[in-house]
Amino acid sequence: MFVTCAAEGTEEPTMTMKAPPGEQRILLEAANHFFYPAYVGSKGWIGVRLSQDTDWDEIAELVEDSYRMTAPNGLLKELDAS
Numbered sequence: 001m002f003v004t005c006a007a008e009g010t011e012e013p014t015m016t017m018k019a020p021p022g023e024q025r026i027l028l029e030a031a032n033h034f035f036y037p038a039y040v041g042s043k044g045w046i047g048v049r050l051s052q053d054t055d056w057d058e059i060a061e062l063v064e065d066s067y068r069m070t071a072p073n074g075l076l077k078e079l080d081a082s
Contacts, residue, residue: 002070003063012049015059017066019046 007013016037019027024046027034033054037047048059068076 002066012051014047014049015063016040016045016047017062018069019044019062020065020069023065 003015003017005013005015014035021044024036024041024044027046028036033049033051035047035049037045041047046062048054048062050059068079071079
């Protein structure tokens, strides 16, 4: 698993993903739409609240980083070859 998504009740939808080493702290300090997720925050994951102002290019980069930290080497080679 490299990304989770949630939408509960009236709260904004969220995504949670692995962050590269050192990136979690930087993201938490950079913008208030990032948050320290329960259970997996201590393992370096980062949460992001999704809204109309979401920077989807930034989200795409974070999702790809998370995938690259999780995927087997064979799949990474295929990704890099395309």
